[in-house]
Amino acid sequence: MNDTDITIVGNVVDTPRRNRLSNGSVTNFRMASTARRFDPEAKDFVDSSTFWIDVACWGELGGNVSRSVSKGDPVIVRGFISTDSWETEAGRRSASKVRAVAVGLNLARGHADFHKQARTVPAAGAPAAEEALEAPPDAGEESFDDLSDRSTDYVEASAALYPTTADDLVAERAPEPTLT
Numbered sequence: 001m002n003d004t005d006i007t008i009v010g011n012v013v014d015t016p017r018r019n020r021l022s023n024g025s026v027t028n029f030r031m032a033s034t035a036r037r038f039d040p041e042a043k044d045f046v047d048s049s050t051f052w053i054d055v056a057c058w059g060e061l062g063g064n065v066s067r068s069v070s071k072g073d074p075v076i077v078r079g080f081i082s083t084d085s086w087e088t089e090a091g092r093r094s095a096s097k098v099r100a101v102a103v104g105l106n107l108a109r110g111h112a113d114f115h116k117q118a119r120t121v122p123a124a125g126a127p128a129a130e131e132a133l134e135a136p137p138d139a140g141e142e143s144f145d146d147l148s149d150r151s152t153d154y155v156e157a158s159a160a161l162y163p164t165t166a167d168d169l170v171a172e173r174a175p176e177p178t179l180t
């Protein structure tokens with residue numbers, strides 16, 4: 001399969017919408033990326049063309065996006081670009097979209113507080129973490145990593161993977177340079 005990877009830096013232009021579908025949950029939003037260039041005659045930066053794109057975030061990513069991203073936020077989106085086409089009374093229409101695999105706030109434009117999502121052990125009879133993750137309906141096995149290979153370092157205990165003590169944190173002193 002030949003997916004076209006894309007990374008877009010821009011701003012969210014509408015409120016992200018979380019939708020629950022029969023085949024999973026998706027969060028959609030629209031973003032704009034405006035190119036800027038330096039105009040030597042005006043001796044200032046001027047806006048160039050604007051690229052508009054719809055973004056779809058499936059499963060756990062979509063839940064995190066709906067809790068973290070708002071209209072106006074500067075974001076960086078990485079994903080796969082495609083074009084949807086359909087027929088209307090006015091004729092054939094099409095629109096580009098990105099199926100996001102990662103969305104982040106653009107920290108070049110501000111700061112954020114990150115909260116890592118806690119992974120818990122499912123109760124008896126509850127679906128395993130791999131079964132709880134949702135994928136878009138057109139996602140083939142080739143376009144997503146095999147979720148069974150995910151790390152389970154923190155699933156069974158909340159302790160650090162490599163515990164440290166105060167003695168471990170003492171910095172080793174670098175040797176003094178010798179002049180010859």
